[in-house]
Amino acid sequence: METKLRCAWCEKDDLYRNYHDNEWGKPVYDDETIFEFLILETFQAGLSWHTVLAKRENFRKAFDNFDWNKIANYSEDKMAELAEDTGIIRNKLKIKATVSNAQAYIKIQEEFGSFSKYIWGFVNGKPIDNQPKTLGDVKATTEISDKLSKDLKKRGFKFVGSIVVYAHMQATGMVNDHIMECFTRK
Template identity: 45%
Template sequence: MRCAWAEQSDVERVYHDAEWGIPVHNDRLLFEALALRGVQAGLAWRIVLTKREAFRRAFHGFDIARVAIMSDTELAAVLADRGVIRNRLKLEAIRSNARIALRIVEDEGSFSAFLWSFADGAPKVNTRGDRDPMPVSDEAAGRMSATLRKRGFRFAGSAICYATMQSVGMVDDHAVECFRRR
């Protein structure tokens, strides 16, 4: 059995089975997760998942340094790309957030160390049944959001931060019945 949310589409099922909740410590992958969760705001996650490869192409594989130096011309090309979700504010935020992420790397040594500090360096394992509601935030996500926003991040509210934490294994929210549960 897998988490009920992952049974809605093939793309969600594959994502759940292969990625969701597995601890990630790679700066590029963590930046991608946070960026895509920001893009998701107001949308179903499966929509973003179906466009993830287009986002990776458009944003140079989410290489933080490369995204940070994207020109306005490059960003305009992304806005014209039908393969991505063409929301100007969200796409501009990815570039500006990359610039801030570079400063975080300079200050903290890595984006990973910075983000994982909000999870005290280890995954938090929640206990919930498949029929129990999925949390949308917690105290750690609230702290992460406040810190990121204070630094200038956009599209980094507590729900976005919590979804990112779930995605990258900082929080294990697999239902107790799920075969992926630790």
Template identity: 50%
Template sequence: MKRCGWVKLSDKIYVAYHDEEWGKPLHSERALFELFCLETQAAGLSWLTVLKKREGYRNAFAHFVLEKVARFGEMDVARILEEGLVIKSRPKIEAIIYNARLFETIIKEFGSIDSYFWRYVEGKPIVNAIADYKTAPCTSNISDAITKDLKKRGFKFVGSTTIYAFMQACGMVNDHEDSCGCK
């Protein structure tokens, strides 16, 4: 099968992620929360670095059960830093917890994380024509709008590039190359 040019074929984790997850519409609350958290961790790093630590993040953050993560405190931050299962950045670890609390507010307002994000694309993926991944957009008017709203709400480690990557990953945007078997 032909794959997008960004996939490192020598890395089984990356190939599996591309083939089985990236760009597929995601609506599970827990999975969306996890993906959002992981995307914020990737700021300044490669996605593969974060992806390889995904199990560590799941273990450190109660398998991304929002209600549990929102109740984490300083002892949990210290534990996570000490365990070393995730990228050792106190601000990024604290951001996951802080953002979890803000998602509780979003759920009260919109009913779900899914409803909040997917309303920006009217519930269906945007399919872009991408001849070569190097020409794919890194942001959009929609990622700009989501970022603006999230920042207004106080979310941390969110920028338009991070949000666009989240949109691609959860299938709000399908940016597989036109020749990719996953398109």
């Protein structure tokens, strides 16, 4: 049986391997998937990505399949209900931030025609390939994630520090940080 050489971070279990092999680092241009990752990254702040990934389907159900129009209109009662949902991360500040982030997301779509057009503009519409040799070569932030984070905050987003934003850029393929020997590069 052939073993695939992967980025070492994903070797924890099949959930991580599947995510690494099929999603992480692959360019995403549709607003739906970009928004889903933005919500998930918001909840990941201060936690492990594995924790969030394991609850992804629960998040999808709890947050109306990541429908930003519905989320932008969540009432205090709905947010309180989410804070009691044991299937997700029950951080009240992150839940509230998700609602305000959905509202800010809609404003960006109105201004730029799509959120994708806005966010991909920070990398001129094409993925940056960092070509890291080892995981040690992968940075946690970059000048671009700093700039994007600052702009998102200015537009009303919460829980979008540079580390969270860079993780989002990696997840949605705005940057390719797969190590050079990773099979996904072939």
